Amino acid sequence: MNNKVFSLIVGLLLIVFVASNTLYVINETERGVLLKFGKVVNADIPPGLHVKLPLMHEVRKFDSRILTLDARPQRFLTVEKKGMIVDSFAKWRIKDVSTYYTATNGEEATAVRVLDQRINEGLRNGFGERSLQEVVSGERDELMQNLTESLNKLTRERYGIELVDVRVKRIDLPDQVSDSVYSRMNTERQREAREHRSKGREQAEVIKADADRQRTILEAEAYRDAELLRGEGDAKAAAIYSAAYTQNPEFYSFVRSLTAYKDAFSNKGDIMLVDPDSDFFRYLKDSTGKKAQP
Structure with a gap:
């Protein structure tokens, strides 16, 4: 009985060992190649459960998702020979597994190192053909698009890598350049401020002169209308007094004496x-x- 149990256990262990060395799984997020004595025999294994021969076959798996290359900040020169510190990143993924394995030996670190060198070289050439103003604002998107398209063709053919996108996260100026740029920007802003203040004072004088003119016109018209009303009132009062005093002159003399x-x-x-x-x-x-x- 003990021998049967022992044989059964040994058999199960043997089955498990054989299965673990002959069966393998490729996930949906992976790409794989099948090697026969180190030579690629299946360059693109589909996802699922597969069989291999122990000792003869070897399976290498790679991440098929879009990966991120966060490059170290590098110093580049513009066409005016002005230095700047550029911090960039890239998105990439494996497109041709066979070419990728052949070019990098399946090492992601090798692929990252090659991409980093190519991207830095492309950025250095692109920045060297443009001015500081164009790099910072005007043509940066165009530069990134052209760089992605040109590098993508190269990386597909040589390394089996698709370069999805290249972007600049941040552009900093060296301290000596930052000081001069800040000084120039400060001078420009002060000039614009003086110009705005001058225009404001000019407009204020125009508005004030127009307000004074309108006030003078309004006061003259009001004085004219007041004098007209006062004259009409005095005329009416004189007429009323005259009519009243004509009716009784003696009373008029009496009232005038009392007033005196x-x-x-x-x-x-x-x-x-x-x-x-x-x-x-x-x-x-x-x-x-x-x-x-x-």
Whole structure:
């Protein structure tokens, strides 16, 4: 009984060993090549379960997803011989497994090193043909697109790698260049500020002059209208007074005398020498205003 159990266990272990060395799985996110004594016999194994011969066959698996190459910042020169520190990255993936394995021996580090060299060379040449202004703003997208297309053709043929995209994350200027650029930008901004202030003062003077002119016109028109109204009012008042006093001249004389008394005696310190028999005291002596007989 013990011998049978032992034989069964040995058999199972043998089966497991043979299966582990003959069966293999290629996942959906992987690409694989089948080697026979180091020579490629199947350059693109499809995903799924496959069989190989132990000792004779070897399977190499590679990641088929899009990978990222984060390059180290490099110093490049523009056409004006101005240096800049460029930080870039690239997206790539394996397109031809056989070519990739032959060119890099299946080592991802080798592929990254080759791509890094090619991308830096392309960036250096592209930046060297453009000015600082073009690199920073105007033509950077065009530069990246042209670089991706030109390198992609080379990497496909030589390394079996598809270069999906190349992008610049950041562009920094060296300290000595940054200081000069900052100084020039500061001078330019100050010039623009002075220009804006000058235009603002000019517009302010124009607005102020127009406001003063409108104020003068409004005051003149208001004074004119006020004088017209005042003249009309005085004319109407004079007409009303004239009509009223015409109806009773004696009453008019009496009211005028009362007004004269009020104005004459409004200040206690005033001294006035008047003949008692003058017309000024006519209504004080007689309420009817009759003159005294001599």
